[in-house]
Amino acid sequence: MSAATIISLPDQSTARIPKVNFLTKENGLLSWLLTTDHKRIATLYLISITFFFFIGGALAGLIRLELLTPQTTLMAADTYNKVFTMHGVIMVFFFLVPSVPATIGNFLIPMMIGAKDLALPRINLLSWYLYMIAGCMAIYTMAAGGVDTGWTFTTPLSTHYLNTHVISTGLAIFVAGFSSIFTGLNFIVTIHKMRAPGMTWFRLPLFVWSNYAASILMVLGTPVLAITLVLVVLERTMHIGVFDPTYGGDPILFQHLFWFYSHPAVYIMILPGMGVISEVVSTFSRKRVFGYTAVAFSSVAIAIFGFFVWAHHMFIMGISNYAALVFSLLTMLVAVPSAIKIFNWAFTLYKGSITFETPMLYAFGFMGLFTIGGLTGVFLGTTGTDIHLTETYFVVAHFHFVMVGGMLMAFLSGIHFWWPKWTGRMYPEKISQLAAVVTYIGFNFTFFPQFILGMLGMPRRYAAYPPEFQALNVFSTAGATILGVGYLLPMLYLTWSLKYGEIAGDNPWQATGLEWQTQSPPLTENFAEIPIVDHEAYDYEWLEKQTAARQQQEVA
Amino acid sequence: MTDSAAVANSAMAETGNSHHGEHPPYQRHHFETVDQQFDATNFAMWLFLLTEVMFFGGLFTAYLIMRNWYYQAFVAGSHQLSIVWGTANTAVLIASSFTMAMSVWSAEMRRKKSLLVYLCLTLVFGLVFLGIKGIEWHEKWEKHHVPGVHFSVESFVNPQSDPAVYNEYHDAPLAPDMAQKTEEYFFLYFAMTGMHALHMVIGIGILVFMIFRARSGAFTNGHVTFVENFGLYWHFVDIIWIYLFALLYLISRH
């Protein structure tokens, strides 16, 4: 982008990355493994979740290849079942749930509120270790032969009828759950107690609000999943339990307990992504977010309503018609805050001064795809259409539009946006814009045909399918290859930029957040001096004054 | 990079704090004041206890639903529990809560000796609790009431075969299908008391660690956060037991 850009980099001939920063403060493996610095832990998380993302992505590739033909050509049905189960487990519990909060959130929240670290740095490290232990257990499970319950662990299938590694998977998710609980707990405490002087609740960046909302869900929802999995494991080992009707249990109880976590879990995944979009849209339109309070409260509203909609996963399971009615109504209510956010972001552009760097392109991608994902969610929340569409590829497409089209776009947007802050160097702009466009095209090719497949009635989790579904599946697989390229590109050029990227300087985007008012990469203590906040978030006039004052100082 | 550069740089970072005066050694570097540190960790503990409530909440939900379905089996199952041991254990735990509260008080008063005494007492009460729990579990084992491991419904289809319980309650025999459901009761009994005992074991581990630290005067220097937060945890585990005692032992008695 030659003309229209807000990138303002320091003079490359003289600029240097600050000698002292959180990356260089100490050296050696131990200094990383025993670190309590939230930025280092975020870096560890970033590396590990990228690793798991590519494992999950490879499994997704296998799924799409298998579905190229109607028969089971590439692998047997039970292998396919293991592949999609591990894809689900890894992507949900080891990528989506920790993605934005544990990496970008971990890196930014203390800086955004003007603190030196999270309130409980050692707990933060512990949560990374728990994540890694859980990850190793998941990888062990795969190596030992895998598991084929589906990521939903439906009882009594998971407790009684399978002889794969359900227990190690269950325990892996249990441990990963505690990692997530500790992250959420840490964020809530930090946001409550560690704000810099003058940083009132309504001066917080919206990224902090949305992570706060997600943290509430993590703290209250995850323990229920944990105990549910414990009960599943006990039922498997003792051959008695509360979920299998042959022992006198109630399989519907499992559904209630599981979805009590797993529905809020999708908000755990998407809310932090929404926070990223708020930051990016504001920065690249040089304008405060339209209706700050509405966006902030809509995050909290999603978190609260999100707890009372779980049974919309059970409309066809034989819950009473009136229960279905209530949960459908509540589902409609939870859709509204998302709509508010979309329109508020769109109107943030109004009378802005917009530029189209990579993070903004990803953010546009998010807004388009999330709108589709959200609206198709209403199809599934409406009882009448849910009967036909649930458990088909319509659900798969909806979920991936929200999670991959929404969350992953937001994640990539955030990674590009804060990359200069994190590493001190810019990523290459042109190729990354290309990657954003490739991702967008590949994504639509992959997942849009699946809506039609779902309407046609193609059930999910099928290794083989009737031949009339093939054409659309071929489209989907073709799109997936494009999508794969779209994800490999950032991996390559971001690694390249670690050494060869341009020096970014403190604030390449001229953004207003406190994290941009310190050096890049930041000091271990984040700030040379704890800032005193006297302005609202996204106050670009304040930023101009600051810049002017600094220039004057330099002249003087 | 050199250490000197780091020192030079961090010296600049420290200036912001210097007008707060000297920090006590136990203040972590990222907190501005001791009060903030205390507030934050205390708040974190309460949040953690909230997650624990949700954790046990799942078990309680399962218990209440199953009890509603298989009421007679749950009544008969609970008659197998010894109210004497249960009451004794409740008393032990309440006593340990008291000594724990006294430990916190001693730490606040900076009385090292009494802190050590109370911590040790809490430890002993905790171990006694687990011991009694062990006796109860052993009894279940002997009677084949451990679910999943050669579970026997003999005491329920034929109550006279279990004279100790029969003489107290004169239970009518259960129909075989209902008698089977007592295994459900014992499954939940073991799951719930087991989860609780696991919390006790973790608590006792931390207690031992605290006693070692306290011997070198760790908590009597004005920094009582750790003791206080552990106290919260201990009281919470105590409260969970009160609920378990009520649900498992008491509500089915007439």
Add this chain to the structure above:
Amino acid sequence: MDHISPVLWQFLQKWLTHFPLFPPEASKIAPQVDALFYFMVLVSLIGLTIVILLIVGFSILYSQKRHPQAVQIEGSTLLEATWTIIPLGLFLVMFVWGALIYFRVYTPPANAMNIYVVGKQWMWKVEHPGGQHEIDMLHIPVGQPIQLTLISQDVFHSFSIPAFRVKREAIPGRYNTVWFEATRTGTFHFFCTQYCGTDHSKMIGEVVVMTPDDYKKWLAGSTSGDSLAQNGERLFASLSCNACHNARPDARGPNLANVYNARLTLSDGQTVTADDAYLRQAILNPSQHITQGYAPIMPTYQGQVSEEGVIALIEYIKHLDSDYRIQQTLNTTELLPDSEGGKSAPASLAPAAQKETKP
């Protein structure tokens, strides 16, 4: 293209002739579901268009080149209220509309013909009241409300007929029902849509919708001789149920004649309706369902009788208020309205098929 790659050409040809974008509408409810679906697609498209227009429009109008200085705007309560209330209103319309359809799909009409479906890893076993068994096939007449009573004997399955727009989970341990009325003849897929283990994707079957005449022929040709109720009677005897449930004055068990759908008072004072689910529970977990005035002496039949057996028993008990043999004859062979059997059966029990097939 042909000269480049014959294989590719074949593929393309196959796709172009074999490329459905919308499933057939083959039941009475399907057009209603589709109407709502189209409405929602329309609303979604309008919503999406608005969002895209806003983003693209603002991006062009207020790009940095055209609009170098941003104007800071706090927000607008009026606008925000607009895009809160309008989506909420639309969602509520969808909610009400959807709920109406949902209640219709899951509330079978009184005259529906009941067919039992048992899910099992990995097949569907269909039990017609006339005693016809099918596996992974379901033959039904057109223009007749059909109620499926679904249960699974192992894990969760889900019975889905996309062409009818209906789906219901088959759950172990409880009956679920769904109903539909096919509006055109033909063969349509049905699927298991709930993941159920290794061969989940092989649980595909076909529903064959036939004209009443063809259906009659099919019924006659596939009967095993005994109706479901007759099988139930045999089972009733072989399990010695009649040792207690024999309607004698000194019987140890309650009389089962006319018990189906009656209100019963249990020993704990509760009153319940003796529907399919209750009868199933009473057979498998008798001690929870003791009728007032009787001792809890009935043994459990859990593990001794299969789900199909329970279904046969229930079907037998259902028909204990009438001469079910005549009923059976009706169901299997005599679908004609003017048959002898049809006249002798009580009006309330005459299968609805009779009325429907009248011209």
